[in-house]
Amino acid sequence: HVKERGRGHFRFYRPQMNVDLLTRMKLDHAMREALAEQRFRLAYQPQVDLRTGRVIGVEALLRWRDRELGEISPGQFIPIAEETGFIVALGDWVLREAIRQGEQWHLQGIALTMSVNVSAVQFQQTTFIASLAHMLAASRLPPGRLELELTESILIQNVDDTLVRLDALVALGVRLAIDDFGTGYSNLAYLKRFPLHRLKIDRSFVRDLPDDESDAAIATAVINLARALKLRVIAEGVENDTQRDFLLAAGCDEFQGFLCAPALKPADFLNLAERIGLADATPLPTSAPNL
Numbered sequence: 497h498v499k500e501r502g503r504g505h506f507r508f509y510r511p512q513m514n515v516d517l518l519t520r521m522k523l524d525h526a527m528r529e530a531l532a533e534q535r536f537r538l539a540y541q542p543q544v545d546l547r548t549g550r551v552i553g554v555e556a557l558l559r560w561r562d563r564e565l566g567e568i569s570p571g572q573f574i575p576i577a578e579e580t581g582f583i584v585a586l587g588d589w590v591l592r593e594a595i596r597q598g599e600q601w602h603l604q605g606i607a608l609t610m611s612v613n614v615s616a617v618q619f620q621q622t623t624f625i626a627s628l629a630h631m632l633a634a635s636r637l638p639p640g641r642l643e644l645e646l647t648e649s650i651l652i653q654n655v656d657d658t659l660v661r662l663d664a665l666v667a668l669g670v671r672l673a674i675d676d677f678g679t680g681y682s683n684l685a686y687l688k689r690f691p692l693h694r695l696k697i698d699r700s701f702v703r704d705l706p707d708d709e710s711d712a713a714i715a716t717a718v719i720n721l722a723r724a725l726k727l728r729v730i731a732e733g734v735e736n737d738t739q740r741d742f743l744l745a746a747g748c749d750e751f752q753g754f755l756c757a758p759a760l761k762p763a764d765f766l767n768l769a770e771r772i773g774l775a776d777a778t779p780l781p782t783s784a785p786n787l
């Protein structure tokens with residue numbers, strides 16, 4: 497890494513540094529162009545009720561295929577967008593698009609929770625809540641069908657101000673989840689202060705279940721904590737039956753992961769939902785849920 501010696505003086509120079517900077521600038525430029533040309537897409541990953549095997553919701557995940565660079569993952573471009581502030585415009589598009597798709601499904605009689613990731617930079621914009629309120633007012637999606645996935649980092653910054661903002665969001669009728677729970681800060685006091693609906697157990701605690709004793713203990717503790725606080729709890733990154741069986745036995749409510757499906761195009765999601773059944777839909781699935 498680059499070491500700093502005094503203010504603004506860099507001790508070491510690595511050629512890699514320029515490449516990184518160039519890549520970042522290139523990505524920043526390409527992202528702005530992609531948004532203007534409507535080349536971002538949302539893909540929808542099913543969230544499944546562990547007990548019934550039915551689909552209860554989706555998480556909207558950004559997808560971007562650049563003409564020259566090919567498919568670029570959110571893990572690569574979101575941090576850059578957060579640094580440059582572009583996430584504000586991008587996050588605004590994500591909310592708008594997720595609400596549009598959620599509304600369309602709702603009007604088709606498909607009952608789902610639409611979960612949307614909200615970055616800390618976006619959440620802290622003074623216009624965030626008013627802008628979301630406008631989008632909801634202009635949409636026929638019931639606000640209760642929209643869930644915002646917040647990270648722990650949002651919740652520990654200026655607690656009093658955050659509480660006011662979360663209350664305002666809940667007053668709009670939307671639901672609030674903590675994403676990647678357990679990877680941020682260990683201060684649990686916010687769990688009782690903030691008006692939350694759901695915890696998402698981070699994939700890093702799910703991956704080695706049930707063999708890794710520490711992960712098993714952490715996952716179980718998070719599930720028990722959620723239940724005691726009357727929050728729903730969903731595990732992310734579930735890839736096999738063993739993980740699912742462990743989570744079900746431990747009392748987890750829901751899961752999301754490749755075991756069911758990756759994030760899908762809307763049409764592919766609908767096909768899948770038809771196949772395995774929706775929690776709130778009346779028709780029973782023709783095949784038994786894979787439980």
Ligand code: C2E
Pocket residue numbers: 541556557558569570571574587590613614615645675676699732733734735752753754755758759
């Ligand atoms: P996240 O919100 O925790 O989303 C879950 C990530 O885990 C997604 O990666 C998803 O594709 C991946 N995943 C789900 N199930 C499995 C599984 O069984 N195995 C494995 N290996 N992976 C699984 P993705 O789509 O690459 O997104 C990465 C991160 O980028 C997200 O993590 C989120 O923090 C961020 N992100 C994605 N879309 C948005 C967005 O619209 N806005 C913001 N602010 N951040 C976003």
Ligand code: MG
Pocket residue numbers: 555613645675
């Ligand atoms: Mg998420």
Ligand code: MG
Pocket residue numbers: 675676696698732
């Ligand atoms: Mg997550």
Ligand code: MG
Pocket residue numbers: 676698699732
């Ligand atoms: Mg995660």
